[in-house]
Amino acid sequence: MALLQVENLAVGYESVPVARDISFALDPGDYLCIVGENGSGKTTLMKTLLGLQDPLAGTIRMGEGVARDEIGYLPQQTQIQRDFPASVREVVLSGCQAKAGLRPFYNRQDKETAARNMERMGIADLADRCYRDLSGGQQQRVLLARALCAAEKILLLDEPVSGLDPRVTAEMYQLIRRLNEEGIAIIMISHDIDEALSFASHILHIGKQVFFGTKEEFLKSPEGRRFIGWEGGSAE
Amino acid sequence: MIAQLIEYMQYPFVVYAMVVGCLIALCSSLLGVTLVLKRFSFIGDGLSHVAFGALAIASVLKMSNQMLLILPITIISAVLLLRSGQRRQIKGDAALAMISVGALAFGYLIMNVFSTSSNLSGDVCSTLFGSTSILTLTGQQVAMCAGLSIAVIILYVLMYNKIFSVTFDEDFARATGTRADLYNLIIAIVIAVIIVVAMSLVGALLISALVVFPALSAMRLERSFRSVTICSAIISVVCALLGIIISILAGTPVGSTIVAIDVLAFLVCWIAGKAIGRTA
């Protein structure tokens, strides 16, 4: 039973599609990498998958027993107000919010989840700092810790390593892989084709030609060859 | 002066007035941070004008309990404004400006045409800027304000974490399954209730100040959502208490006295914030 089944999806703004004919399936344990050029509609697709905007066409079906509150999400850019007063602990804990349902306060388990994920992301010592005073990379890790609090079955990551230094980037990939091995399905948007190809199980390439398949299939496909040549060339 | 104050405190209605004043100040400060950061403050302003229009109608109808009319009208407007504001920012703003100025004009017109009161400008003035003295509130008003304030405070405490999530990052909250629309709706209703309650203390035009200033002051000093909330509640209550005492002793209008002290408190916090190097 697929966690997520997408068929002939078109996504865009104000009924103008930016990407169309997207079909793919996500099974438990998959590691799906979404690649494509800037502006090809990757973020738009992710927002549509998350229900933040309506699909222009096609269907998104969630597998049985997958609830919204079992999905974690790391946005590419957030419109978090620059002057919002919030401590790191408060931000990470808010990842447990959906699971709390109508329960008004966080319980011990929520707090342990938050503490564990802060530990995982190496931000435990920042817990009482103000979110807006952190560096970009630190903020990214806080938001990832928050996403981890929410993720039980699926984790959606929109360029999770942008702005991180090489050491933290490597750790981040390591962590994502470990989460995947623990059974969480990953959907990650990435420009890092090497990383995508070494760890992902499936690739979704969007653009003029949409491709979906396993990594091996992608390497043989014309889109894959072109994309690797193109990205590899520009990345060096 | 102290002796005079103690003498006043002998009267139960003075004490009630102070208690109610503090409750109103407390609950109006609670949603200040959300209001400022969600750009909802303009909604607060518009709603206070709507409440004024509703009050004008209620007073012309000579309703014994005006809140029964003002509260529903303001809540409905809050819900409508929230809806329109969410869809399209610019249209929402224009609609809001129309509603708020229109309500102000109609309110004054209605009062002027239909009022039989001998002191019309006094009536208008007190609905706009609050009663000249908090001691003129009737027993029923005091009870109603106290009840609503306590309801708002309890609701806020129960919803605190949800308000944080929805205010901090609505997209994330929505994407992970928090019922953001429901909570936005509740926030809008609570704002409407706060405005109606606060109107009896400071009048229609000064409500925004009562709601926004303590939050802005606290944001100069504190860095986490919880400490900002607590700090703004304390600032608001202290300012209200000081304002009420001064207004009783010096005979100044209570609403503008409280707001003036809120402004002073903001200046103090701003300087203090600079001094401890927290430029925000």
Ligand SMILES: Nc1ncnc2c1ncn2[C@@H]1O[C@H](COP(=O)(O)OP(=O)(O)OP(=O)(O)O)[C@@H](O)[C@H]1O
């Ligand atoms: N809010 C919006 N309203 C209208 N058009 C938008 C909006 N956001 C993005 N677009 C347009 O939609 C297209 C796809 O944007 P999207 O953010 O999905 O690209 P992306 O693949 O994530 O790119 P990147 O690699 O730079 O993150 C772009 O052409 C962009 O201009």
Ligand SMILES: [Mg+2]
């Ligand atoms: Mg993007």
